[in-house]
Amino acid sequence: MLEQIEGSQAVAKAIAFCRPEVICAYPITPQTHIVEGCAKLIREGAIQNCEFINVESEFAALSVAIGSSAAGARTYTATASQGLLFMAEAVYNAAGLGLPIVMTIGNRAIGAPINIWNDHRDSMALRDAGWIQLHAETNQAAADLHIQAFKLAERLSAPVMVCMDGFVLTHAYERVEIPDQAQVDAFLPPYQPRQVLDPSDPYSIGAMVGPEAFMEVRYLAHDKLLQALGVIPEIQQEFKEIFGRESGGLFHSYRVEDAETVVVTLGSVAGTVKDTVDELREDGARVGVITLCSYRPFPLDGLRYALQGAAKVIVLEKSLALGFGGVLASDVRMALQDTGTHVHTVIAGLGGRPITRKSLLRLFGRVERGEIKDPHFLDLDLDIVRREIDNQRGQITAGPIAENILREIGPRAAKVV
Amino acid sequence: MSDMTAEQKVKFYQKGTFTVGNRLVDQARRSVQGSMERSNAITSGHRACQGCGEALGARYALDAAMRATEGQLIAVNATGCLEVFTTPYPETSWQVPWIHSLFGNAAAVASGVAAAMRVKGREQVRVVAQGGDGGTTDIGFGCLSGMFERNDDVLYICYDNEAYMNTGVQRSSATPPTARTATTPAVGPEPGNVFGTGKNLPLIAMAHNIPYVATASVSDLHDLERKVEKAMAIRGARYIHIFVPCPLGWGSASHDTIRIARLASECGLFPLFEAEHGEITGSLPIRRKVPVEEYLRPQKRFAHLFKDGGDGVARIARLQRMADANIARFGLQREAEETPL
Ligand SMILES: Cc1ncc(C[n+]2csc(CCOP(=O)(O)OP(=O)(O)O)c2C)c(N)n1
Ligand code: SF4
Ligand SMILES: [Mg+2]
Secondary structure, three states: EEEEHHHHHHHHHHHHHOOOEEEOOOOOOOOHHHHHHHHHHHHOOOOOOEEEEEEOOOHHHHHHHHHHHHHHOOOEEOOHHHHHHHHHHHHHHHHHEEEEEEEEEEEEEEEOOOOOOOOOOOHHOOOOOOEEEEEEOOHHHHHHHHHHHHHHHHHHHHOOOEEEEEEOOOOOOEEEHHHHOHHHHHOOOOHHHHHHOOOOOEEEEEEOOHHHHHHHHHHHHHHHHHHHHHHHHHHHHHHHHHHHOOOOOOEEEEEOOOOOEEEEEEHHHHHHHHHHHHHHHOOOOOOOEEEEOOEEOOOOOHHHHOOOOEEEEEEEEEOOOOOOOHHHHHHHHOOOOOOOOOOEEEOOHHHHOOHHHHHHHHHHHHHHHHOOOOOOOOOOOHHHHHHHHHHHEEEOOOOHHHHHHHHHHHHHHHHHH | OHHHHHOOOOOOOOOOOOOHHHHOHHHHOOOOOOOOOOOEEEEOOOOOOOOHHHHHHHHHHHHHHHHHHHHEEEEEOOOOOOHHHHOOOOOOOOOOOOEEEOOOOHHHHHHHHHHHHHHOOOOEEEEEEEHHHHHHHHHHHHHHHHHHOOOOOEEEEEEEOOOOOOOOOOOOOOOOOOOOOOOOOOOOOOOOOOOOOOHHHHHHHOOOOOOOOEEEEOOOOOHHHHHHHHOOOOOOOOOEEOOOOOOHHOOOHHHHHHHHHHHHHHHOOOEEEEEEOOOOEEEEEOOOOHHHHHHOOOOHHHHHHHHHOOOOOHHHHHHHHHHHHHHHHOOOOOOOOOOOO
């Protein structure tokens, strides 16, 4: 049924149809509406036979999830930003134990300075933990990906993060096709754990492993994520057969066939990029977009194939490896190594800075004219940056950078928000 | 055994030890270890040091829990000596379903297991979480308090050897004042761990008003088993804090583990008591009070207290005051009104 609904509520409903058995969570903006939605659906009886556990931290949230999943219950949790970092140790652990937990990330910047708005540095910080990371482009995708995530997680016995942009998606009201229970039941079989804590067949989970076997154990975890490169499209197809719509998969290409310049990006900004591409196409420019759905595993071969016609690639990413540059850009470069394709790193939208069509149009122009350096920081106010660098250089007791800048741009900052 | 012997009061103690031999106790109160049906939850072949109190305590506790639940038990373990010495892959000493996740999350993992059992309608399957003192009083404290507060159906057992043993004997918040550890060395004006620090987890557990809290010791394994069985008969969050000497970390002889544990309780430093819903319901009286010196002297971690020239005497007196305060607080010096088992 088509509903005008907030992204978080659409996700909560999708989760409900997946018949979760344990949901545990700790509140953090912008994840809150999702877990509040789940709690309400349980209390109202829309989700039956499910425990909602209010824990005391994100570390506990994922730890409870580890216990319930290992004991054979379909388990869901959600977090963002500081919360994801707070549970980091358990994030690696859940993957190491091969537990098919599904977790939503309402992507949000990481402090300091504390900031509740969207970028991707939270999930990027945990990208190598062994979780499958799927990124939603729209709220429809967010809802659909959660349904696929359980199937994917359980088929591979690996945990899955579904990343959706904080506020931009979590708090946005859009039209979403909400599935019905019969469809989800037809798509998603009951959870059959690969390993389970059971007194009738006792075994030890999480034993210490020394140098004699650790490499093999790690290799197998890597191999499992590589297998996901095949399973994700399979599940995309199975989903289409039942729900009748295209959702999920490794990545989505938009007007790429004859494109000379292709933007590669992640998440909700794809919509704005597509609009920009349409506008440029009207003027005859041969541009296109690839939006990655699966960031981990990273579809190296698929991307290389999809980008073979492109002369230039612009990686537009809401992440930044401090002291290095682009994160997504280095993955894309890896996919394109030895092809001669020119890859531009564009860091944008950190801490919720809007990425506008105007800025993107200007960016395309500058890329065409060969005017940008790598990495390029979209809409960075260089005046402010230079002045603060001078300020810090001039005096040892220059004070906190963030506060200095805010003092200077106070009136303007309010407008951005 | 006839009914008559079942009612017979125990009068005999093993010579010099003040413990009761298993054969002198009536059938029902005999140790599960004396029975062919014992579950061997932690079976032989593990790599604990000789005389390890933790290995002994865990074995008795888990076998008692197995008996109480008729084998319907899942164990969760924090990182620490117990986890390491029982499991190096591909070997395992655990004959119960067992999971180790992290150092600081055993209580939360156990909450998750309990939730799964509840939702699957398998509430006969019970959960025990276990950790060392570091995994319990320090890094796992948040998860533990959360589990208590939610009154999840978990028995949490802390094996207290008063330091981080698995990483080489560093101070934890359960390390007693004056004890030498690798991070509280016995040098300087205040050698060993300082006074006025640390926390009493059994009392903190009681402050959560959970249904059952107890302390126990490997010096009295009958009492330990009884407390575990009692805990398993109760639903909700339960906590048992077991005193487990560590010969390696304490610098004591392997054969002295039980004796030192007994001295700890008999001097008053480690009181044995039980509490329900935040109220103390019982304690084991001290049968033969000993001065704290008797407990401290056989352990090298306290050796500096007995060196000439320092203020060891004053510091021992301060430890004695702590012990006396415990005795007063828990009413430990009274006529043994019944034979403690
Ligand atoms: C997050 C984290 N910090 C530190 C460690 C290192 N570590 C492993 S076991 C251990 C000591 C355990 O001490 P305790 O809980 O008292 O158990 P014991 O070994 O004494 O039985 C430490 C510090 C770890 N594994 N994980
Ligand atoms: S170091 Fe101590 S706690 Fe660890 S195995 Fe040895 S005796 Fe037991
Ligand atoms: Mg310890």
